[in-house]
Amino acid sequence: MDAGFYVPVRIIGGENCVKKGTQHFAPFGQLALIVCGKSAARNGALDDVKSALAANGQHGIVYDGIPQNPTVACVVEGARLAREHRVNFVVAIGGGSPMDAAKAIAMLACQDAPEGLFAHKIGAAVLPMIHIPTTAGTGSEVTPYAIITNDELQTKQSISSPALFPHVAFLDGKYMASLPQDVTVNTAIDAISHAVEGMLSVRAGGMSDLFARQALALLMGEYESLLAGSYTPAGRQNLLYGSTLAGMVIANTGTTPVHGMGYSLTYFHGVPHGRANGLLLANFLKECEKIWPGSTRKVFDALGMDVQEFAAKLKALLGRRKKLPEEELRSFAARAAKNKNVRNCRVPFTEENLYTVLKRSVG
Amino acid sequence: MDAGFYVPVRIIGGENCVKKGTQHFAPFGQLALIVCGKSAARNGALDDVKSALAANGQHGIVYDGIPQNPTVACVVEGARLAREHRVNFVVAIGGGSPMDAAKAIAMLACQDAPEGLFAHKIGAAVLPMIHIPTTAGTGSEVTPYAIITNDELQTKQSISSPALFPHVAFLDGKYMASLPQDVTVNTAIDAISHAVEGMLSVRAGGMSDLFARQALALLMGEYESLLAGSYTPAGRQNLLYGSTLAGMVIANTGTTPVHGMGYSLTYFHGVPHGRANGLLLANFLKECEKIWPGSTRKVFDALGMDVQEFAAKLKALLGRRKKLPEEELRSFAARAAKNKNVRNCRVPFTEENLYTVLKRSVG
Numbered sequence: 001m002d003a004g005f006y007v008p009v010r011i012i013g014g015e016n017c018v019k020k021g022t023q024h025f026a027p028f029g030q031l032a033l034i035v036c037g038k039s040a041a042r043n044g045a046l047d048d049v050k051s052a053l054a055a056n057g058q059h060g061i062v063y064d065g066i067p068q069n070p071t072v073a074c075v076v077e078g079a080r081l082a083r084e085h086r087v088n089f090v091v092a093i094g095g096g097s098p099m100d101a102a103k104a105i106a107m108l109a110c111q112d113a114p115e116g117l118f119a120h121k122i123g124a125a126v127l128p129m130i131h132i133p134t135t136a137g138t139g140s141e142v143t144p145y146a147i148i149t150n151d152e153l154q155t156k157q158s159i160s161s162p163a164l165f166p167h168v169a170f171l172d173g174k175y176m177a178s179l180p181q182d183v184t185v186n187t188a189i190d191a192i193s194h195a196v197e198g199m200l201s202v203r204a205g206g207m208s209d210l211f212a213r214q215a216l217a218l219l220m221g222e223y224e225s226l227l228a229g230s231y232t233p234a235g236r237q238n239l240l241y242g243s244t245l246a247g248m249v250i251a252n253t254g255t256t257p258v259h260g261m262g263y264s265l266t267y268f269h270g271v272p273h274g275r276a277n278g279l280l281l282a283n284f285l286k287e288c289e290k291i292w293p294g295s296t297r298k299v300f301d302a303l304g305m306d307v308q309e310f311a312a313k314l315k316a317l318l319g320r321r322k323k324l325p326e327e328e329l330r331s332f333a334a335r336a337a338k339n340k341n342v343r344n345c346r347v348p349f350t351e352e353n354l355y356t357v358l359k360r361s362v363g
Numbered sequence: 364m365d366a367g368f369y370v371p372v373r374i375i376g377g378e379n380c381v382k383k384g385t386q387h388f389a390p391f392g393q394l395a396l397i398v399c400g401k402s403a404a405r406n407g408a409l410d411d412v413k414s415a416l417a418a419n420g421q422h423g424i425v426y427d428g429i430p431q432n433p434t435v436a437c438v439v440e441g442a443r444l445a446r447e448h449r450v451n452f453v454v455a456i457g458g459g460s461p462m463d464a465a466k467a468i469a470m471l472a473c474q475d476a477p478e479g480l481f482a483h484k485i486g487a488a489v490l491p492m493i494h495i496p497t498t499a500g501t502g503s504e505v506t507p508y509a510i511i512t513n514d515e516l517q518t519k520q521s522i523s524s525p526a527l528f529p530h531v532a533f534l535d536g537k538y539m540a541s542l543p544q545d546v547t548v549n550t551a552i553d554a555i556s557h558a559v560e561g562m563l564s565v566r567a568g569g570m571s572d573l574f575a576r577q578a579l580a581l582l583m584g585e586y587e588s589l590l591a592g593s594y595t596p597a598g599r600q601n602l603l604y605g606s607t608l609a610g611m612v613i614a615n616t617g618t619t620p621v622h623g624m625g626y627s628l629t630y631f632h633g634v635p636h637g638r639a640n641g642l643l644l645a646n647f648l649k650e651c652e653k654i655w656p657g658s659t660r661k662v663f664d665a666l667g668m669d670v671q672e673f674a675a676k677l678k679a680l681l682g683r684r685k686k687l688p689e690e691e692l693r694s695f696a697a698r699a700a701k702n703k704n705v706r707n708c709r710v711p712f713t714e715e716n717l718y719t720v721l722k723r724s725v726g
Binding site: 004005006007008009010011012013014021024171205206207210214218237241244245 | 367368369370371372373374375376377384387534568569570573577581600604607608
């Protein structure tokens with residue numbers, strides 16, 4: 001219970017907070033690179049950002065070339081744009097992909113990484129960033145991580161540095177008003193997984209557990225809405241605050257083998273990131289309990305239910321799952337065993353334990 | 364619901380966290396000024412800090428001349444010491460008085476304030492600070508405020524700047540193990556007041572309300588211990604986390620007329636700060652409800668009780684209260700009406716409303 005807690009991000013929350021909070025854009029200079037996916041123009045966030053910049057006499061260049069699961073190529077291109085136009089700061093709009101890509105872009109705009117993105121020792125020089133999540137799941141707006149696809153290693157990989165914390169995060173659930181049901185559910189499950197995994201991290205502590213419990217209360221408090229696919233504006237905001245709080249947890253604790261295994265499902269089968277975690281989460285907890293009886297008690301105390309009920313609730317949200325062949329399960333377990341997330345879990349997982357979780361979840 | 368949330372403090376929590384977290388002292392340089400009251404040597408915190416510094420080959424000079432309700436003179440003297448010895452950073456150990464004084468010292472060590480401490484426009488140059496609370500109430504370890512006694516205006520007054528956030532806060536309830544019962548109760552009530560007042564601030568928002576609710580759950584969860592004067596180590600840690608969370612609330616919302624009125628009780632009658640707030644809190648809430656029906660509902664939802672029950676619970680903790688003469692009530696109401704805390708409350712208080720609260724509380 002001696003873990004640290006550090007989130008130096010200015011969080012601005014509530015309806016129309018971008019429009020009401022234009023002063024928070026002002027300190028960062030004349031020209032922004034706006035990093036987003038294609039949906040930012042549709043959910044209203046891009047217009048709000050443009051208005052906010054205009055109100056300050058600032059300008060923005062839009063780079064909307066971020067695919068789901070961003071690649072090294074797309075962040076290198078973004079950094080090239082940032083340098084070419086000598087932008088002063090970065091505004092990220094979107095889910096985890098644009099928000100994570102924006103971090104790598106803000107870094108590569110100031111630092112060469114001749115040894116490659118993933119081997120690069122990140123220095124302090126990073127363009128200031130403003131993050132505006134338009135999904136409620138990743139928590140990237142309050143973490144020092146960026147998850148980028150590493151095609152060389154055939155997995156998603158995290159780059160991490162305190163320099164990658166955004167300066168400002170705007171949390172407005174209205175951008176999620178027309179978010180598709182599958183994205184809403186998958187991202188909410190991602191956030192639930194962050195809170196749960198954070199509680200089982202070797203770096204979990206009194207403060208991070210407090211945030212995790214609060215995150216779970218907010219996220220699971222919207223369970224019936226998630227199941228029905230029907231959301232009030234307050235419910236959307238709760239999911240968003242829950243996901244940000246869960247992000248504040250993993251910013252301090254990191255994640256566990258759930259994420260390590262999930263990356264393979266995403267890389268090789270295109271399973272959305274949150275769904276991949278959700279498919280594995282309940283069996284991961286069962287395996288934790290088998291390896292170390294009592295290790296998951298605080299998780300279920302926080303959830304206010306037992307593992308059977310939690311598994312059933314996740315199953316109801318996730319629907320049908322595809323089954324994978326035996327050799328793939330073995331190969332994914334071997335990959336996950338090499339991931340540093342495994343050592344970050346307070347319950348010691350062997351490759352065999354990882355295989356068991358994969359087998360029961362997607363075998 | 365569009366308030367910001369910003370607490371750029373690295374929080375380290377848990378038993379023996381100072382000893383286990385010596386690496387967090389290392390980045391700040393060779394020589395520390397250790398600012399504390401006389402009790403720091405008794406509760407073990409001073410020894411832990413000295414060990415931590417020694418482990419890094421760092422040194423500390425102890426300045427233990429901080430009285431309760433620190434004066435301008437004591438912070439000027441602390442700053443003189445800091446300059447004379449060219450210290451690199453400040454370590455504050457204690458309750459609100461040493462922690463607040465340390466902030467003013469860290470600032471005056473780098474900035475001259477020829478126009479006087481309270482008129483000084485605080486610049487960014489401030490010595491880095493590490494704060495170690497040894498009471499659970501003030502929340503100073505996570506706020507950008509320092510409350511210093513202004514003898515010219517005969518009141519306590521706040522100086523405030525983002526530059527006054529400590530870099531690191533260590534939260535270890537063990538330093539409170541032998542804290543006297545009256546100090547424990549008064550400081551806990553201060554923290555409760557912070558959470559409640561934060562919810563009624565014009566700057567209250569979705570995130571700050573979340574933290575306030577969590578703070579109240581932790582603090583009121585220890586109510587029976589507070590009443591009995593008997594604490595488990597976990598209970599002490601809960602009170603400390605609750606007080607830090609409540610500090611994170613007021614760091615973002617500021618306080619309300621409760622603090623504005625309380626300062627007079629402290630300045631003129633030596634009523635401990637937390638007790639002063641506690642004496643006024645229930646009648647403040649009743650007056651809020653009279654001025655603006657429904658305005659306090661979210662507070663009592665968070666507390667899970669009504670105003671009568673809350674008033675009775677506070678009364679049981681506070682015991683006998685001294686009654687003040689009519690002319691003093693009038694004069695304190697007039698003073699409080701000039702305090703900026705009044706404008707910071709979402710319920711508009713006139714001088715007459717303030718008088719009513721004082722009259723019912725200490726009249």
